[in-house]
Amino acid sequence: MEAFKAVYIFFIGACLGSFMNVLTYRLPRGLNIAIPPSSCTKCGQRIKFYDNIPVLSWFILGGRCRNCKSPISIMYPLAELGTGLMFLGCYLKFGLTLEMWHGCAVVFFMLAAAFSDVFTAVDDNFECGIIPDSLNLAGFIVGFALSWALYGTFKFPLYGALTGFLGLFIPSYLFKLIRKKEGMGGGDIKLMAVVGAMLGIKSIFFVIFASAFLGAVYGISLQLVSRQKNIILPFGPFIAAASVIYLFYAPVFDALLYNR
Ligand SMILES: [Zn+2]
Numbered sequence: 001m002e003a004f005k006a007v008y009i010f011f012i013g014a015c016l017g018s019f020m021n022v023l024t025y026r027l028p029r030g031l032n033i034a035i036p037p038s039s040c041t042k043c044g045q046r047i048k049f050y051d052n053i054p055v056l057s058w059f060i061l062g063g064r065c066r067n068c069k070s071p072i073s074i075m076y077p078l079a080e081l082g083t084g085l086m087f088l089g090c091y092l093k094f095g096l097t098l099e100m101w102h103g104c105a106v107v108f109f110m111l112a113a114a115f116s117d118v119f120t121a122v123d124d125n126f127e128c129g130i131i132p133d134s135l136n137l138a139g140f141i142v143g144f145a146l147s148w149a150l151y152g153t154f155k156f157p158l159y160g161a162l163t164g165f166l167g168l169f170i171p172s173y174l175f176k177l178i179r180k181k182e183g184m185g186g187g188d189i190k191l192m193a194v195v196g197a198m199l200g201i202k203s204i205f206f207v208i209f210a211s212a213f214l215g216a217v218y219g220i221s222l223q224l225v226s227r228q229k230n231i232i233l234p235f236g237p238f239i240a241a242a243s244v245i246y247l248f249y250a251p252v253f254d255a256l257l258y259n260r
Helices: 001-030 056-060 076-092 098-121 135-149 155-179 186-201 203-224 235-260
Strands: none
Touching: 001 076, 001 098, 001 135, 056 076, 076 098, 076 235, 098 135, 098 186, 098 235, 135 155, 135 186, 155 186, 155 203, 186 203, 186 235, 203 235
16 A cells, blocks of 8 residues: 555656646746647647656657657656656655645755756757746745645745745845846746745755855866856756755754754
């Protein structure tokens, strides 16, 4: 029975990962997320339900569209697999509880923001990485709703969101004032408000510093390897990574930071 539940949660995660692929492609391009139904981005052929099974279909089709044979990015099945595994992780950590669904929601919105940011950053049609406002707004509302369901108060998400927003807005405003150029995208600042709404005020201190640290380590390694200077990195994935780490180890970090 336990194994059945685990497989079931993984499957829900993989299906939502498939929906996430639709969101991260269509939202930054201003496309409707429901119409038309899933179709090949090259030839426009509608994808049949039996070719739309999360993770598996990509391998069955050999990574190509059934109609026009143009390659389909391996990121699609990887996003589905990753979301499924992270949902499974939430189940193993929290059991079949409301906390688990809260964890799944955090995972979903953080992965969606990270993928959206990265995919638009590497796409020449966009000047920089984009985390769509509609995605942040949805995460914000879900964060408030779940916090209400878990704690019976709006104080937790409200204080968290305000702290998250100001925690990134103030440094990025100062940076702009002093250096006269944009340091942080608006999408990143709004994403931090979503993190606060979902994980509360205590998470912000950790997430800001951990994401900055991860981003710096990655950026410096990339500069050393590519010997390029002034690489502009999308910051969303680092916020997302730090938030998911906090989700799983919140008691450890809270004890370290606040229980003195
Ligand atoms: Zn096609």
